[in-house]
Amino acid sequence: MSKKTTARSQDRVVRLIRANPDIYLGTHLRPDGDALGTLLGLSLALEFQGHRVARLCADPVPENYRFLPGAEAVSAVPPPWNASLGIVVDCDGASRLGRLEPAFAALPHVIDIDHHATDHSFGQERLLDATAAATAEIVYDLLRAMKADLDADIATCLYTAVLTDTGRFGYGNTTARSLRTAAELVAAGADPHQISRGVYEEQSVEAAHLLGRALSRLSQDIDSQVVSSLLTRRDFQETGASANDTEGIIDHLRAIGGPRVALLFVEAEDGAVRVSLRSDGTVDVSDIALGFGGGGHAMASGYTAQGAAERIRRDLLAAVRKALAKASPAHGA
Numbered sequence: 001m002s003k004k005t006t007a008r009s010q011d012r013v014v015r016l017i018r019a020n021p022d023i024y025l026g027t028h029l030r031p032d033g034d035a036l037g038t039l040l041g042l043s044l045a046l047e048f049q050g051h052r053v054a055r056l057c058a059d060p061v062p063e064n065y066r067f068l069p070g071a072e073a074v075s076a077v078p079p080p081w082n083a084s085l086g087i088v089v090d091c092d093g094a095s096r097l098g099r100l101e102p103a104f105a106a107l108p109h110v111i112d113i114d115h116h117a118t119d120h121s122f123g124q125e126r127l128l129d130a131t132a133a134a135t136a137e138i139v140y141d142l143l144r145a146m147k148a149d150l151d152a153d154i155a156t157c158l159y160t161a162v163l164t165d166t167g168r169f170g171y172g173n174t175t176a177r178s179l180r181t182a183a184e185l186v187a188a189g190a191d192p193h194q195i196s197r198g199v200y201e202e203q204s205v206e207a208a209h210l211l212g213r214a215l216s217r218l219s220q221d222i223d224s225q226v227v228s229s230l231l232t233r234r235d236f237q238e239t240g241a242s243a244n245d246t247e248g249i250i251d252h253l254r255a256i257g258g259p260r261v262a263l264l265f266v267e268a269e270d271g272a273v274r275v276s277l278r279s280d281g282t283v284d285v286s287d288i289a290l291g292f293g294g295g296g297h298a299m300a301s302g303y304t305a306q307g308a309a310e311r312i313r314r315d316l317l318a319a320v321r322k323a324l325a326k327a328s329p330a331h332g333a
């Protein structure tokens with residue numbers, strides 16, 4: 001997006017926010033660090049400016065994000081009061097609001113703020129920037145444009161969002177802008193050590209056992225260019241782990257044997273299979289996921305499929321094989 005377009009949509013978004021005191025702020029199902037950090041940081045900043053804000057997400061806040069300021073106020077149902085504006089962050093399509101979708105669809109205005117590469121945009125106003133590593137980077141610039149005061153709580157939320165969506169500043173989406181934003185958030189009071197401990201270093205034993213299952217079932221395909229694993233319902237029952245405990249497992253897979261693509265298949269409670277894809281940057285996995293009805297980013301994407309995991313895996317491997325053949329060769333090759 002050009003600087004001019006950004007400035008123009010920013011102006012319109014700022015005007016719309018200022019004209020609407022009561023706001024529903026929402027994010028996607030199965031929220032991650034960017035979803036929650038951005039939701040909570042923007043909520044606090046808007047409250048400082050006198051707005052009434054409802055923090056909305058159809059799924060509960062995972063254990064490792066409950067330290068975020070305001071996390072306890074996140075609700076899966078709309079509040080008893082009405083809003084005239086909705087803001088949805090980090091949400092690749094209105095359907096990813098889950099059962100909150102009708103509450104947002106009924107609002108007179110909705111602003112969509114997002115950085116997903118697959119365009120499922122919605123709402124009357126949009127702040128979209130696929131070059132941002134995290135939605136929090138877009139919101140940080142918006143708050144600067146609004147001349148909003150950033151306190152340590154807001155900085156903590158937004159820093160967590162940038163940290164997690166860049167894989168601790170290690171993924172290929174990490175830019176000077178990500179690091180600059182993070183540095184300014186630290187200057188505003190975010191504590192990198194405390195946040196890193198909160199997000200990554202308080203894993204449950206159940207989650208560790210689940211990771212063990214995934215690692216023990218790891219397989220390499222297509223000349224070791226693909227690493228994949230599967231988690232079954234039985235794994236969850238026997239380890240006592242929950243669906244949220246799968247977060248981060250694919251990052252372990254990515255780190256084994258230098259694959260170009262890592263895949264994780266997870267049997268969900270409803271019988272569907274959740275598929276996550278990661279790329280080393282030489283192949284666009286959002287393209288592959290899109291072919292199966294999903295979406296995401298060039299380096300991280302996903303979709304949900306019905307049927308037997310083995311068939312789903314076979315179909316996906318065939319698509320990955322094609323994509324690998326078409327894409328640029330592996331780094332160093």
Ligand SMILES: [Mn+2]
Nearest residue numbers: 034090135165
């Ligand atoms: Mn994000």
